[in-house]
Amino acid sequence: METSEPEAGLTQHPADWLRLASLGLPAADAHVRWLLVNNNVPYKLYHGDCVDIMPTLAADSVQAIVTDPPYCSGGRQQSGARNQIEKSERAPDEWFLADNMGTDTYIRWMRIIAKETLRVSAMGAHAYIFTDWRQYTNVVTAWKSIGWTLRSVIVWDKNRGGAMGSFWRNNHEWVCVFTKGAPSPLPNGSFFNTWRGTKPQGGYHPTEKPIKFLEYMVSAIDGVVLDPFMGSGTTGIACAKLNRGFIGIERDAHYFDIAKGRIASAYGEHRESNLPLFASNAT
Numbered sequence: 001m002e003t004s005e006p007e008a009g010l011t012q013h014p015a016d017w018l019r020l021a022s023l024g025l026p027a028a029d030a031h032v033r034w035l036l037v038n039n040n041v042p043y044k045l046y047h048g049d050c051v052d053i054m055p056t057l058a059a060d061s062v063q064a065i066v067t068d069p070p071y072c073s074g075g076r077q078q079s080g081a082r083n084q085i086e087k088s089e090r091a092p093d094e095w096f097l098a099d100n101m102g103t104d105t106y107i108r109w110m111r112i113i114a115k116e117t118l119r120v121s122a123m124g125a126h127a128y129i130f131t132d133w134r135q136y137t138n139v140v141t142a143w144k145s146i147g148w149t150l151r152s153v154i155v156w157d158k159n160r161g162g163a164m165g166s167f168w169r170n171n172h173e174w175v176c177v178f179t180k181g182a183p184s185p186l187p188n189g190s191f192f193n194t195w196r197g198t199k200p201q202g203g204y205h206p207t208e209k210p211i212k213f214l215e216y217m218v219s220a221i222d223g224v225v226l227d228p229f230m231g232s233g234t235t236g237i238a239c240a241k242l243n244r245g246f247i248g249i250e251r252d253a254h255y256f257d258i259a260k261g262r263i264a265s266a267y268g269e270h271r272e273s274n275l276p277l278f279a280s281n282a283t
Contacts, residue, residue, distance in 0.1 A: 042224075043236065043246040043267060047256040050228035050249040054116035062247065063184065063223025065117045065127035066235050068209060069110070071135050072101035103138060110142035113228060118147055120226065124184035128154070128217045129176045130209070139176055148178035156213060157196040175217070186220050204232035204258050214238035233259030240266035 046053045101109070117127060127148060131139045140150055154175035177193070195216055200208045208231065215238045218225055223245065227235040230248035232255050239246035240263065248263065250256040 041240075041243050041245055041267070043239070043248070043263065045230070045236075045256070045260050045263065046247075046249045047251075047253065048249065049251050051112055051116075053249050054113075054120060054228060057120045057226075057247070059119050060122045061224065062120050062226040063122055063125050064218070064221045064225045065121065065125070065129070065228070066214065066217055066225050066238075067128070067227045067229045068130040068207060068231065069113065069229045070101075071130075071132050072106050106135070107138050107142050110139060111146055114143040114146040114148060117226065117228065118180060121180045122223075123181045125180045126183060126221045127176075127178040127180075129178065131174050131176060132170070133174065136174055136176070143176065143178055148180065150176065151179050151183060152177040152193050154193045154195060154217075156209075157194060159196050159198050184221055187222075191216070191220055204262070205234075205255060208232060209234055211238055211241075215241060218242050218244055230259050231255050233262045236263035237266040240268075 121127070127143070129139060129143065136153075144150055154177060156173045156175065158171050158173070160171060195213050197210045197213055200210060211234055214235050218235070218238045219242055224247060225235065225239050225244050226247045226249075228249045230236065230250040233248060233250075236246045236248050236259065238244075246263070248259060250259055
């Protein structure tokens with residue numbers, strides 16, 4: 001990869017610049033959008049659609065995908081306006097407002113996401129993809145068809161917190177565990193594929209996940225983590241707590257603003273120059 005010297009007037013240490021270059025990031029891009037904090041751990045946030053933004057990211061540059069894409073399975077409608085967030089409080093342009101993408105369209109869309117995440121992931125990368133029992137088969141079909149290898153499924157037992165429905169009430173969600181090729185080894189040899197904990201109550205996002213659960217997954221691999229559906233930024237906070245690099249993408253302006261505040265606070269926001277902190281690709 002061709003590199004150049006850092007631009008005049010920037011206060012980044014040369015070693016920090018070289019570290020960004022070693023992650024596969026163009027030097028100019030690093031200067032404009034990355035903030036080095038907490039022992040030079042970088043993070044970058046994008047406001048825009050991940051379908052548009054991921055093609056601009058460098059190939060083989062992240063070591064993990066941890067994300068909670070829209071399920072489009074009707075689960076949010078079944079639960080009504082729970083999670084303390086009323087429909088009237090949602091942004092007027094909220095994506096997938098009706099939670100009603102058809103199965104064929106959903107699989108095609110998931111294949112686009114899977115293809116780009118595979119391209120930007122280094123060999124051995126892990127991908128942790130939230131889903132529910134309705135969409136599990138479709139997620140696995142889409143991701144395996146692109147070249148990801150299914151390795152396991154983590155069951156999140158909500159411990160009767162946040163159960164939905166009125167018949168056999170849904171008290172769990174699933175996380176599909178994929179890898180790109182042979183998996184990078186887990187730090188302690190192996191992890192268990194069940195996790196118990198209640199969902200956040202009155203949180204920042206209607207589908208917000210427990211920070212401890214995200215920390216559990218982020219701790220399974222070292223390096224840079226990409227979340228194409230960042231929401232209110234909980235994955236980024238987990239990365240900050242564990243000294244991981246983070247790339248977050250969020251389409252919704254309301255949640256992007258929440259995420260950037262929460263993540264900046266988590267990382268400590270140790271500015272070393274007047275670099276712009278957040279990038280926006282929204283039209």
